[in-house]
Amino acid sequence: MYEKNGDKYFVVDAHQHFWDASPDNWVKGQEQYAKGWIECFHAYMGLGPPETHWPLEKFMKYSEEDYVHDVFEEGHIDRGVLQSTYLKEWYTDGFNTAERNARMVEKFPDKLIVNGRFDPREGEPGLKQLEEDAKRYNLKGVKVYTAEWYKGSRGWKLTDPEAQMFLDKCKELGIKNIHAHKGPTIWPLDKDAFDMKDIDVAATSNPELNFIVEHVGLPRIEDFCFMATQEPNVYAGLAVVIGGLMHARPRFFNKVMGELLFWVGEDKMLFGSDYGIWEPKWQVEGFIDWTMPDTEEYSDYPHPTTETKKKIMGLNAAKLYDIEVPAELQLQNGGTPAAKEDAQLVESA
Amino acid sequence: MTRERVIDALAEVYDPELDEPITRLGFVTSCEVSTDGDVEVVLRLPTPQCAPNFAFLMAADARKVVRRLPEVRDVTIKLEDHYTGDEINAAIGRGDGFTGAFPGETADDDLDALRELFLRKALIARESRLCETLLNAGAAPEEVAARRVEDLPDDVPDTRRCIELRRQLGLAHDPAAPAFVLPDGQPLAPDDIKRWLRTARLVRMSLEVNGGICRSLLQIRHGVEIEDPEEVLR
Numbered sequence: 375m376y377e378k379n380g381d382k383y384f385v386v387d388a389h390q391h392f393w394d395a396s397p398d399n400w401v402k403g404q405e406q407y408a409k410g411w412i413e414c415f416h417a418y419m420g421l422g423p424p425e426t427h428w429p430l431e432k433f434m435k436y437s438e439e440d441y442v443h444d445v446f447e448e449g450h451i452d453r454g455v456l457q458s459t460y461l462k463e464w465y466t467d468g469f470n471t472a473e474r475n476a477r478m479v480e481k482f483p484d485k486l487i488v489n490g491r492f493d494p495r496e497g498e499p500g501l502k503q504l505e506e507d508a509k510r511y512n513l514k515g516v517k518v519y520t521a522e523w524y525k526g527s528r529g530w531k532l533t534d535p536e537a538q539m540f541l542d543k544c545k546e547l548g549i550k551n552i553h554a555h556k557g558p559t560i561w562p563l564d565k566d567a568f569d570m571k572d573i574d575v576a577a578t579s580n581p582e583l584n585f586i587v588e589h590v591g592l593p594r595i596e597d598f599c600f601m602a603t604q605e606p607n608v609y610a611g612l613a614v615v616i617g618g619l620m621h622a623r624p625r626f627f628n629k630v631m632g633e634l635l636f637w638v639g640e641d642k643m644l645f646g647s648d649y650g651i652w653e654p655k656w657q658v659e660g661f662i663d664w665t666m667p668d669t670e671e672y673s674d675y676p677h678p679t680t681e682t683k684k685k686i687m688g689l690n691a692a693k694l695y696d697i698e699v700p701a702e703l704q705l706q707n708g709g710t711p712a713a714k715e716d717a718q719l720v721e722s723a
Numbered sequence: 724m725t726r727e728r729v730i731d732a733l734a735e736v737y738d739p740e741l742d743e744p745i746t747r748l749g750f751v752t753s754c755e756v757s758t759d760g761d762v763e764v765v766l767r768l769p770t771p772q773c774a775p776n777f778a779f780l781m782a783a784d785a786r787k788v789v790r791r792l793p794e795v796r797d798v799t800i801k802l803e804d805h806y807t808g809d810e811i812n813a814a815i816g817r818g819d820g821f822t823g824a825f826p827g828e829t830a831d832d833d834l835d836a837l838r839e840l841f842l843r844k845a846l847i848a849r850e851s852r853l854c855e856t857l858l859n860a861g862a863a864p865e866e867v868a869a870r871r872v873e874d875l876p877d878d879v880p881d882t883r884r885c886i887e888l889r890r891q892l893g894l895a896h897d898p899a900a901p902a903f904v905l906p907d908g909q910p911l912a913p914d915d916i917k918r919w920l921r922t923a924r925l926v927r928m929s930l931e932v933n934g935g936i937c938r939s940l941l942q943i944r945h946g947v948e949i950e951d952p953e954e955v956l957r
Contacts, residue, residue, distance in 0.1 A: 407806060414770045417943045421943070521772075528828065557772070558770075562831075563776055563829045564821060564830070564831035565837065592932075593932075595928075595929045596929040600922075623932070623935050626932045630928065633924075
């Protein structure tokens with residue numbers, strides 16, 4: 375719980391990691407990719423305040439103590455969703471597996487949720503694995519990373535026929551939250567690698583599932599907004615928006631938040647710190663303090679209220695993950711977080 | 724042939740995704756011209772994972788503009804610090820298209836469809852900035868919709884770029900053509916301006932934010948100062 379000016383916020387971090395990208399875990403012969411990947415993430419950390427930067431060595435593999443300190447002791451996080459990204463072509467034991475995340479969940483079962491993953495290119499064995507993971511970790515969500523390299527392929531789409539088999543399996547297993555992360559390489563290589571048409575199609579065909587688009591589809595935030603106005607089950611994952619812009623590019627942050635509030639709406643936006651890329655503390659505190667400036671430049675944008683921030687910081691994610699919120703931290707005016715109808719409200723705006 | 728002339732030529736190469744010259748984005752790491760007229764240009768992008776198709780387009784365009792210069796002999800374009808740098812550099816060196824770099828992973832040698840998609844986004848972004856300036860100066864929507872290309876302010880980069888984008892897209896851009904058109908070339912109607920501006924502003928913001936993130940990442944990764952039209956990293 376985070377309290378500021380008498381207002382109390384239930385904070386759910388819907389997108390965080392506990393990875394191992396240390397050299398011991400690099401696949402022989404693939405070192406340049408493993409190293410390049412984590413160095414690139416480390417550069418993103420540089421977009422946060424200088425006092426929160428870590429040396430690369432710590433960034434490659436932070437400890438359980440680091441995690442507990444940064445997330446729970448300092449970071450104001452009530453509940454965290456640990457996402458799984460495997461990248462086993464580059465990292466021997468995987469970059470950030472469900473198994474590794476689950477070790478953390480075992481220690482904090484009341485505070486943490488682990489999300490699984492699937493990759494339709496793994497076929498039948500992949501489906502079996504998803505089933506086993508769902509049982510073992512009681513999965514409510516998965517993360518899909520469509521730009522992962524796999525046996526010579528540089529990516530996949532949610533519209534691939536095999537992907538629908540996996541989405542059907544998710545429904546069968548009670549997995550309802552699909553966190554989709556668009557990365558930069560996808561097959562065929564001549565198409566816009568960040569194109570979200572496949573999420574759009576999958577969201578329409580699978581209304582029982584929620585699609586949380588991580589980092590709001592950046593660099594295609596415009597495509598994301600147009601899609602989200604039409605798909606009631608598409609949500610904005612704010613990882614990177616807050617961590618990458620709020621400190622480094624405050625004017626752009628105002629505009630991105632303004633556009634998201636206008637097109638997508640406050641019921642469809644979920645805070646995610648993206649830890650270990652950025653520590654949650656400055657993000658939570660900064661976001662609660664943030665206001666839309668009262669100048670001409672931003673006059674067209676919705677201005678966030680305390681209720682807006684309560685929803686974005688935790689109540690929306692709590693709804694998607696069936697997390698019980700203490701009565702004193704719920705909305706006081708009886709509003710409904712994560713309301714799917716919000717998409718229609720935008721059209722009349 | 725001087726290094727300055729080569730750099731000037733490289734300023735005509737745009738990052739298709741951001742609609743900005745690669746020289747202004749800090750993507751040109753080095754540019755060497757030998758006394759015999761051999762040119763070597765090294766390019767770098769904000770991350771090693773930047774999309775291979777855009778990376779290829781910028782490298783191929785760089786080769787094209789430098790080869791057009793008189794007195795230039797051999798041209799080498801080297802994309803450094805990129806996951807698909809080897810494939811791209813080899814294909815560019817051979818003068819191959821995109822299929823030469825990634826055989827079996829694409830059927831599109833010129834990436835025309837991808838290029839066109841982003842030229843249209845760039846046109847929307849540029850036009851909306853010009854349109855907003857006119858409206859802010861007090862022009863009525865009817866006046867704005869009636870403007871011709873020749874009425875656009877001279878010597879404004881957005882005007883020049885809009886005309887260039889329309890030329891590349893095969894849209895009318897003569898002095899008497901409408902100043903503001905939809906991406907398919909249809910003139911913008913007065914009643915549609917407000918609605919169009921709302922979506923156009925989103926597209927423009929997206930381009931600008933992406934440019935901002937790219938600049939910040941390059942600064943952080945390489946410690947270089949890059950000209951920044953919006954804000955600097957604090």
